[in-house]
Amino acid sequence: MSMAVEALIALLILLGAAFVLIGSWGLVRLPSTMERLHGPTKATTLGLGALLIGSMIFFQARLGVWTAHELLICVFLFITAPISANMIAKVHLHRLRTGAIVEPNSIAGDPPHPGGEDDWATFEAPPPGPAATAADR
Amino acid sequence: MIGTALHLAFAAVSLALLCNCWRLMRGPALGDRIVALDTMVINAIAIIILIGMIGETNAYFEAALLMAMVGFVSTIAYCKFVLRGDIVE
Amino acid sequence: MRKLLPHPGLSALLLVIWLLMANTLSVGALVLGAVFAVVLPRFTAPFWPDRPKVRFGRDLLVYTAIVLFDIVVANFQVAAVILFRRNRDLRARWLVIPLELDTPEAITVLAGTISLTPGTVSSDVSADGRFLLVHALDVPDPEAEIARIKQRYEARLQRVFA
Amino acid sequence: MTLADQLVIAPVVLPAITAAVTLLVMRRRRHLGAGVSLIGCILSLLAGIALFAQAADGVIRTYPLGNWPAPFGIVLVLDRLSTAMLVLAGVLGVIVMIHALATGADRRGWHFHPLFQFQLLGLNGAFLTGDLFNLFVFFEVLLIASYGLMLHGQGAARLKAGVAYVIVNIVGSALFLIALGLLYGLTGTLNMADLARRVTEVPPGDAGLMRAAGLLLTVVFALKAAAVPLHLWLPRTYSATMPVVAALFAIMTKVGVYALIRVVPLIFGAGAGAAAWVPSPWLFPAALLTAALGFAGVLAARGLREQAAFAVMGSTGTVMLVLSDWTPVTTAAAIYYLMHSTFAGAALFLVADVTLRLRGQYGEAAVAAPRFAGQQATGFLFLAAAIAAAGLPPLSGFIGKLLMLRATADMPAQAAIWATILVTTLLAVIGFARTGSTIFWKAAAPGAAAITAAPLSRAAFLGPALAIAALVALTIAAGTASGWAVAAADQLFDTQAYITATLGSADGR
Amino acid sequence: MEFLVATAIAALVAGGVYLSLRGRTFQVVLGLTLLSYAVNLFLFAVGRLIVNRPPLYDKAVAEHTDPLPQALVLTAIVITFGMTALVVILSLRSFLESGSDQVDGRIEPDEIEDQP
Amino acid sequence: MTLLVLLALPFAAAVAIGLLARFPRSVHVAIAASASATGLALLLSRAQEVLAGAPIAVQVPWVPALGLDVSLWLDPLGLLFAGLILGIGLLVVIYAQGYLARAEATGRFLSFLMLFQGAMIGIALSSNLLLLLIFWELTSLSSFLLIGFWRDRADARQGARMALAVTGGGGLALIAGVLLLGQVAGSYELPAVLAQRELVQQSPLYPAILTLILLGAFTKSAQFPFHFWLPHAMAAPTPVSAYLHSATMVKAGVFLLARLWPVLAGTDLWFALVATTGLVTLIFGASVALFRDDLKAILAYSTISQLGLMVMLLGFATPAAAVAAIFHILNHAAFKAALFMNAGIVDHETGTRDIRRLGGLARLMPLTAIGGTLAAAAMAGLPPLGGFISKEMMLEQSAHTVALEQPWLVPALAAIGAALSVAYSLRYAIGLYVGRTRTGDVPAPHDPGALMLGPSSLLAVLALALGLLPMAIAGPLVIEAAAAVTGGASMKVDLALWHGVNVALALSIGAVLVGALLLSGYPLLERRVRAWKTPDAKRLFEHGLEALVAAARRMTLTIHAPSLQRALLMVFAVAALFAVDGAGVAGTIVTGDRATTPASMTAIIAWLLLLVATLAVVLMHRQRFLVLIFISVIGLVMALAFIHLSAPDLALTQIAVEVVTILLLLLALHLMPKTPRLLSGRGRRVRDGLLGLFVGGAAGVGAWAIMTRVQGDTISAFHWANSYAGGGGTNVVNVTLVDFRAFDTLGEIIVLGIAGLAIFALLEPAVRGVAGRRLRAWRSDMPHSPERHPVMFVMVTRLLLPIALLVGIYIFLRGHNQPGGGFVAALVFAIAILLQYLASGFDWTDERRKIGEHPLIAFGVLIAVATGLGSLAFGAPFLSSSFGYFHLPLIGEFELATAMLFDTGVACVVLGAVTMALAQLSHVAQRAARQPDDGGAA
Ligand code: NA
Numbered sequence A: 001m002s003m004a005v006e007a008l009i010a011l012l013i014l015l016g017a018a019f020v021l022i023g024s025w026g027l028v029r030l031p032s033t034m035e036r037l038h039g040p041t042k043a044t045t046l047g048l049g050a051l052l053i054g055s056m057i058f059f060q061a062r063l064g065v066w067t068a069h070e071l072l073i074c075v076f077l078f079i080t081a082p083i084s085a086n087m088i089a090k091v092h093l094h095r096l097r098t099g100a101i102v103e104p105n106s107i108a109g110d111p112p113h114p115g116g117e118d119d120w121a122t123f124e125a126p127p128p129g130p131a132a133t134a135a136d137r
Numbered sequence B: 001m002i003g004t005a006l007h008l009a010f011a012a013v014s015l016a017l018l019c020n021c022w023r024l025m026r027g028p029a030l031g032d033r034i035v036a037l038d039t040m041v042i043n044a045i046a047i048i049i050l051i052g053m054i055g056e057t058n059a060y061f062e063a064a065l066l067m068a069m070v071g072f073v074s075t076i077a078y079c080k081f082v083l084r085g086d087i088v089e
Numbered sequence C: 001m002r003k004l005l006p007h008p009g010l011s012a013l014l015l016v017i018w019l020l021m022a023n024t025l026s027v028g029a030l031v032l033g034a035v036f037a038v039v040l041p042r043f044t045a046p047f048w049p050d051r052p053k054v055r056f057g058r059d060l061l062v063y064t065a066i067v068l069f070d071i072v073v074a075n076f077q078v079a080a081v082i083l084f085r086r087n088r089d090l091r092a093r094w095l096v097i098p099l100e101l102d103t104p105e106a107i108t109v110l111a112g113t114i115s116l117t118p119g120t121v122s123s124d125v126s127a128d129g130r131f132l133l134v135h136a137l138d139v140p141d142p143e144a145e146i147a148r149i150k151q152r153y154e155a156r157l158q159r160v161f162a
Numbered sequence D: 001m002t003l004a005d006q007l008v009i010a011p012v013v014l015p016a017i018t019a020a021v022t023l024l025v026m027r028r029r030r031h032l033g034a035g036v037s038l039i040g041c042i043l044s045l046l047a048g049i050a051l052f053a054q055a056a057d058g059v060i061r062t063y064p065l066g067n068w069p070a071p072f073g074i075v076l077v078l079d080r081l082s083t084a085m086l087v088l089a090g091v092l093g094v095i096v097m098i099h100a101l102a103t104g105a106d107r108r109g110w111h112f113h114p115l116f117q118f119q120l121l122g123l124n125g126a127f128l129t130g131d132l133f134n135l136f137v138f139f140e141v142l143l144i145a146s147y148g149l150m151l152h153g154q155g156a157a158r159l160k161a162g163v164a165y166v167i168v169n170i171v172g173s174a175l176f177l178i179a180l181g182l183l184y185g186l187t188g189t190l191n192m193a194d195l196a197r198r199v200t201e202v203p204p205g206d207a208g209l210m211r212a213a214g215l216l217l218t219v220v221f222a223l224k225a226a227a228v229p230l231h232l233w234l235p236r237t238y239s240a241t242m243p244v245v246a247a248l249f250a251i252m253t254k255v256g257v258y259a260l261i262r263v264v265p266l267i268f269g270a271g272a273g274a275a276a277w278v279p280s281p282w283l284f285p286a287a288l289l290t291a292a293l294g295f296a297g298v299l300a301a302r303g304l305r306e307q308a309a310f311a312v313m314g315s316t317g318t319v320m321l322v323l324s325d326w327t328p329v330t331t332a333a334a335i336y337y338l339m340h341s342t343f344a345g346a347a348l349f350l351v352a353d354v355t356l357r358l359r360g361q362y363g364e365a366a367v368a369a370p371r372f373a374g375q376q377a378t379g380f381l382f383l384a385a386a387i388a389a390a391g392l393p394p395l396s397g398f399i400g401k402l403l404m405l406r407a408t409a410d411m412p413a414q415a416a417i418w419a420t421i422l423v424t425t426l427l428a429v430i431g432f433a434r435t436g437s438t439i440f441w442k443a444a445a446p447g448a449a450a451i452t453a454a455p456l457s458r459a460a461f462l463g464p465a466l467a468i469a470a471l472v473a474l475t476i477a478a479g480t481a482s483g484w485a486v487a488a489a490d491q492l493f494d495t496q497a498y499i500t501a502t503l504g505s506a507d508g509r
Numbered sequence E: 001m002e003f004l005v006a007t008a009i010a011a012l013v014a015g016g017v018y019l020s021l022r023g024r025t026f027q028v029v030l031g032l033t034l035l036s037y038a039v040n041l042f043l044f045a046v047g048r049l050i051v052n053r054p055p056l057y058d059k060a061v062a063e064h065t066d067p068l069p070q071a072l073v074l075t076a077i078v079i080t081f082g083m084t085a086l087v088v089i090l091s092l093r094s095f096l097e098s099g100s101d102q103v104d105g106r107i108e109p110d111e112i113e114d115q116p
Numbered sequence F: 001m002t003l004l005v006l007l008a009l010p011f012a013a014a015v016a017i018g019l020l021a022r023f024p025r026s027v028h029v030a031i032a033a034s035a036s037a038t039g040l041a042l043l044l045s046r047a048q049e050v051l052a053g054a055p056i057a058v059q060v061p062w063v064p065a066l067g068l069d070v071s072l073w074l075d076p077l078g079l080l081f082a083g084l085i086l087g088i089g090l091l092v093v094i095y096a097q098g099y100l101a102r103a104e105a106t107g108r109f110l111s112f113l114m115l116f117q118g119a120m121i122g123i124a125l126s127s128n129l130l131l132l133l134i135f136w137e138l139t140s141l142s143s144f145l146l147i148g149f150w151r152d153r154a155d156a157r158q159g160a161r162m163a164l165a166v167t168g169g170g171g172l173a174l175i176a177g178v179l180l181l182g183q184v185a186g187s188y189e190l191p192a193v194l195a196q197r198e199l200v201q202q203s204p205l206y207p208a209i210l211t212l213i214l215l216g217a218f219t220k221s222a223q224f225p226f227h228f229w230l231p232h233a234m235a236a237p238t239p240v241s242a243y244l245h246s247a248t249m250v251k252a253g254v255f256l257l258a259r260l261w262p263v264l265a266g267t268d269l270w271f272a273l274v275a276t277t278g279l280v281t282l283i284f285g286a287s288v289a290l291f292r293d294d295l296k297a298i299l300a301y302s303t304i305s306q307l308g309l310m311v312m313l314l315g316f317a318t319p320a321a322a323v324a325a326i327f328h329i330l331n332h333a334a335f336k337a338a339l340f341m342n343a344g345i346v347d348h349e350t351g352t353r354d355i356r357r358l359g360g361l362a363r364l365m366p367l368t369a370i371g372g373t374l375a376a377a378a379m380a381g382l383p384p385l386g387g388f389i390s391k392e393m394m395l396e397q398s399a400h401t402v403a404l405e406q407p408w409l410v411p412a413l414a415a416i417g418a419a420l421s422v423a424y425s426l427r428y429a430i431g432l433y434v435g436r437t438r439t440g441d442v443p444a445p446h447d448p449g450a451l452m453l454g455p456s457s458l459l460a461v462l463a464l465a466l467g468l469l470p471m472a473i474a475g476p477l478v479i480e481a482a483a484a485v486t487g488g489a490s491m492k493v494d495l496a497l498w499h500g501v502n503v504a505l506a507l508s509i510g511a512v513l514v515g516a517l518l519l520s521g522y523p524l525l526e527r528r529v530r531a532w533k534t535p536d537a538k539r540l541f542e543h544g545l546e547a548l549v550a551a552a553r554r555m556t557l558t559i560h561a562p563s564l565q566r567a568l569l570m571v572f573a574v575a576a577l578f579a580v581d582g583a584g585v586a587g588t589i590v591t592g593d594r595a596t597t598p599a600s601m602t603a604i605i606a607w608l609l610l611l612v613a614t615l616a617v618v619l620m621h622r623q624r625f626l627v628l629i630f631i632s633v634i635g636l637v638m639a640l641a642f643i644h645l646s647a648p649d650l651a652l653t654q655i656a657v658e659v660v661t662i663l664l665l666l667l668a669l670h671l672m673p674k675t676p677r678l679l680s681g682r683g684r685r686v687r688d689g690l691l692g693l694f695v696g697g698a699a700g701v702g703a704w705a706i707m708t709r710v711q712g713d714t715i716s717a718f719h720w721a722n723s724y725a726g727g728g729g730t731n732v733v734n735v736t737l738v739d740f741r742a743f744d745t746l747g748e749i750i751v752l753g754i755a756g757l758a759i760f761a762l763l764e765p766a767v768r769g770v771a772g773r774r775l776r777a778w779r780s781d782m783p784h785s786p787e788r789h790p791v792m793f794v795m796v797t798r799l800l801l802p803i804a805l806l807v808g809i810y811i812f813l814r815g816h817n818q819p820g821g822g823f824v825a826a827l828v829f830a831i832a833i834l835l836q837y838l839a840s841g842f843d844w845t846d847e848r849r850k851i852g853e854h855p856l857i858a859f860g861v862l863i864a865v866a867t868g869l870g871s872l873a874f875g876a877p878f879l880s881s882s883f884g885y886f887h888l889p890l891i892g893e894f895e896l897a898t899a900m901l902f903d904t905g906v907a908c909v910v911l912g913a914v915t916m917a918l919a920q921l922s923h924v925a926q927r928a929a930r931q932p933d934d935g936g937a938a
């Protein structure tokens, strides 16, 4: 294994781990829930991404095989992470609206009303229609 | 070099876990705790990948894959529970 | 053809995933993967009744590349914010993005993209499906950010989901 | 391997297939499903009888599942005791199934037949297996099937009692696993014969752990057998469930006793060092209290189901009391009484069921009710069941008690055991006389509300009558049956024969 | 590592015992869950702890973990899952029927009026 | 053969009557009477040879392991008793037909009576002690039925129960005594036992044997203080009393004393116990009888007294006393049966049994009066009746008996007893038949028909004949029977009215005089006696029993309170106790020699995470939702631990199961309170915490001890070595599951399948009845967001479903060689489907599903079993696997194994069960909402 490859692997591993840590650190230090929600997407994307690419190269270098598995893990995480974030945000919005939580030091404050006639879906059930998914039909 | 990097990475991810744990216990909002758990799952995947590299084995791939695929299900379920009570309607 | 392959894109994705899992390009894996790529979407077709038209072409490739690039860049930006910005200097904002996209699939892809780029999280869609609520960790100018998102992502997606 | 050799698997495979088929058929064609279920029970019984006949020559047969040699694979072991238990479960299964069909109990909820078949499967598997972990698995099968059956028909009281029953047994299963873990960790094997062999080679430093493992197993089995103070689940469970199900459950406590009989002489026998005869010092007082509390419950009971439940508990206590000496003679007596008390308990519950159905809103509670149809016949069935449960002549219980009294004649604790057996008999006599005379003799004061009960077909009396018939058979054939019990006990205590039969030679490999 | 596993088992058992002695089904179920984690870990641990030697057969491999306890734990997990599912739903069903999830023998005030 | 027929006849009659219950009563009577008559004839046909000293015996083996055989013999003593049983039985049957009203269930009555007769015959004929025990208890049982015949009457039920409790209880003591006797004598066969007098009487067990056997005999024979059941047994119809209390039931005790006389009698203890009890009972019974007003009560207490007399005589343990006892048994049978029938006639004709409301009946019912008076005279011991002779023999024997070194004591007391019996007998006869006419409820009673009068008159005549022609009628029988009692040679005895002037005659005359005197002073005496508050034995017994039952009830309820906590506490406490027991073994090593594995920082942090989460679960257990999150953390750490410790399959399973479990708990939690009240107080929590720490500590120490030990050779070495070569897979865990231990797996999936079915059975009906009403009334305790199906979530799950299925297939196919397998694959399938439920709702998803859960479970089990059975076709045992490597063009090399087919069955069951559980649970509330309210009726 060439020094350069090794260095690249080490770099990717460290980079990934660093982003993972930073994401979690953000979870600790950011001031309110919505800000903290940015942490995991960080960890997911570049953190795990770098780690996985590092791992891919690592196995190629060590065992001489290209493993595509890491890419697959990336794909799954990229598909699922936004959904988690979206749902958690909804929880936050919902609890904020119902008064279950009070966040005086939230920076962004309460979410603004959307421009149209209807409120956000979390506060108002979407009418049956294409945007509201087939499930309601 | 890689060995050192792996050890450092382990340390970093472990610290990340500690951070998650702190947020998990601290809250204060339910959302915070769910975020903490969700992040923990992602960090766990990182750990699995690191373990695989240390052991130079592919044996843990399925576990990481599965965690990536179904780990978010409980997060969603928790959220749906808070939002709707009934997670299946 | 539609009967055989209700979601051709999905079939392609499944084949790719199968090959990634099998971690080989052997004929056997290809054949088996192809079988699953055909059978599974048909088997699960009832669960995905709508058939969004997707153009698999240059637009999609460009879009993907841009998103990946943005993810890397944004990661560093956000890392800097988390590590060095004091909380009271944080410029967290809610962004309300009016949507031109009208299929749920397209909206989902846009929202997912926004979430995947660190620093912004798609939080909600309006009940009428015409607005997207995004939380941004640190934006000096919300209007500019909204414009950037619309033009950089939404416009391209409109071309993909024709 | 000839087909006759393959018969060993039938008691497990037949119920599995029957269960699956009834599950498929039952939803659309109820009668067909019920017929399949009954035929399944009968076939299982026939298989059991055929195996019993095979085992009568005293040869221990083994069946290596998956063709993997013991101790590496799971092995089924066919000996006198296991086949006798198969026949016991088979006969009981047929009787209870007939009663369930005759009274329509199977239609009071979902999936009675699959659950029933799975219950038989669990029982048969537990009786046949020669592997301790496999015993755990079959315990779980028979337990979870029993949960389903116990809740059959539902209702608040039953559900609440069910919660307790299920949870206590889940904890018991957890302890079972810990015990298995300890045993495997110390000996590296799960096969009972292999365990028996390796236990003798355990270094002295491991003796305490070995003993702890043995004691934990004892807790598990004693919990199933409802030995005091691990019995608290039983009275409520058995009196809250449908009597027809409780009748089947009459064998459940006996499974715990069976496991003790199977495991203790073999693995924790004389050669086990510090773990030799581990249950003994605890089992004796526990069994004594079980018998005493059980029959005190019979005396105190205010309904036939409650009474039957306590009678089952008390009789199991009596069996364990005699068993706690761990000699072939006492074991033989215990085996005979175990067989008897299973049918006696079942008969009591089945009679309670008939009573319950005939007396409408008065149920099986020991209160006066207006005269009801079938009173005399039910009364006679109760009399016979009560005689059996109390252990009075002329039914087999008396012979069983004589066997037990005689077997314990030379024990140091003779006085305590005899006093317990005889005094509890008296308590039972008084208790049964009280409830029986109130229910079947006493007439309600004029003006009492008339009974509103659905008419009962005459077939409803068949189940209890068959249970009594089984007792009569056990009485008439007492000589043969007790002879079998003696032979079975002798075979149990000849552990070398078991080890040789299972592992090929006495020292394994 | 052995110390960590042993103490983890101890903690889980302790928590499980404590919770299962609380008076309501849900808590008891949680207790059982902890208990089953502990039992699985225990059963697994009796095969001794070995790092990075998964039981995937390879002629070249000399040292490997004991596969048997793993198979046992798998069986135990499945069985425990079945039991947990049943007990959860049974608890719920019992709660719906009686209006109380209390299992300590006492009766809750609201339970009486709900009795049919 | 004769004996077997003799024994079988009554039982056969009982069964026949029972089977022919619908036939007219004449048929029943005919059966019963002919059975008794046939038996009697059979008996008499053999009487000659038996009395000639050739007992008949038969032995049918029954339970050799026990020494219990059907051994019967007929010796003179048995002949005497069997004759009484059958003869009086025949008369009672005839009498009963007249006595019982048409409406009475004569069939049932006679059936019981025959049952009882059979039991008594069994006692008389048994030559095996254990067999005798069986018949002994059978008499208790059948008499219970007879006494309780008028089941509507409270006194009948109570009397029956009391008789059963006392005599049955005594019978239990007898069991112990007989078993001890057999233990000492080495046999249960009577001839063998009776020959062991020396051995038995010198055994240290002798006092116990004697006491226990006497308990049996005394309770049966209503000896003081066990006498109290007898008067209450009078609640039975009079034919029953006539039968039970003259010749049979109560005589069984006397018979037993006589039977065991050779082996037990003759010691000081025997004399002290038997003679004293008899004497006390003689006087006690007589003095009570004198002051009763109910005819049957008078007779009942007189019976007690007369039994005391017989017991006393046997207690003397001399051959002459034995003769006296035997002869008195005969006399008593005759006159007492006659008297009971007589009282029954009076009751039947006048409607009352109260002697104070009756009088001067001789004029109205002369034949009845003659019979009654004769029998009473016999009871009084007046000449020239048989009673006189036996009474005088009794006094004669008493005169020769010295107790407490006082020669006068026994004769004086015996004479007092005799005097009292004269008094009550005369009171009976005079009170009924002489004096002012009082006729009870009926204006003009008259003699009954022949059916009732015949038997009683016959017996009265017999009582007279026994006095006039004692030697001719009973001489040989009495002498031979007495010889059988003593076990010695036959005595030369002269039964006659006149033996010259001797002490006995003097005592006899004195007794008659005193008796007459007592009767003349009766009104005065009565006032005195009535003033005493005598303890009522029945009330004492009933109260004692009630107290016993109440105590048992209290204890039972207290111990078995419906508390799950207590049950679990006991399990844990016993487990803890046993851990201590195990740890107490000397020389036990805790820490073994195996080197420990170093722990990485990550491991320590994960461990910390686990401890924190566990602690959080424990501390916040009332915040149920939060606790689930902590549980997730524990599950996550478990998965990581499994991976770190080389168990990828476990990790996979853990991850998948965790998700499903959380879904399940959330679904359930939705319908339950989220933060319930705290139940236990501080003390309890501390106790439980300490117990938890102890049990946990024990488990931890156990785990530590095992983990630090060097592993010896395990059977898994074989599994490792044969996994690839013999099982065709490199994933040893999976090969173990589907091959080495496939039988376990079969059981395991069945468990899961059953769970699914049981859950379905639980939830299907939950929408009706109380639960359904509660579900409909359920209002969530949390505010809800109106949005049901978030669009992003829905879209992603649609994409994920096929992908997850693909991944599941991949995991399934790889399982044999790499981590994975049918179970995990099925869980992945299940989760993929559950995601659809979560995102798009139940109805939407459910209508798109193609396969129901029930068939999945059923076919899964069938596939697994059928795969296992496949090997039978090749002569291999169940579940033998087979595998091979195949080559196909394009696809290339691939492996097929039957184990994979088995795994397919596994996957089907798991998928079916898991989706069944969650799908059912997930829409139970909706189903309930759709259900019309049925008012809560279940
Ligand atoms: Na379990």
Ligand code: NA
Pocket (backbone or CB within 6 Å): B071, B074, B075, F632, F658, F659
């Ligand atoms: Na999770």
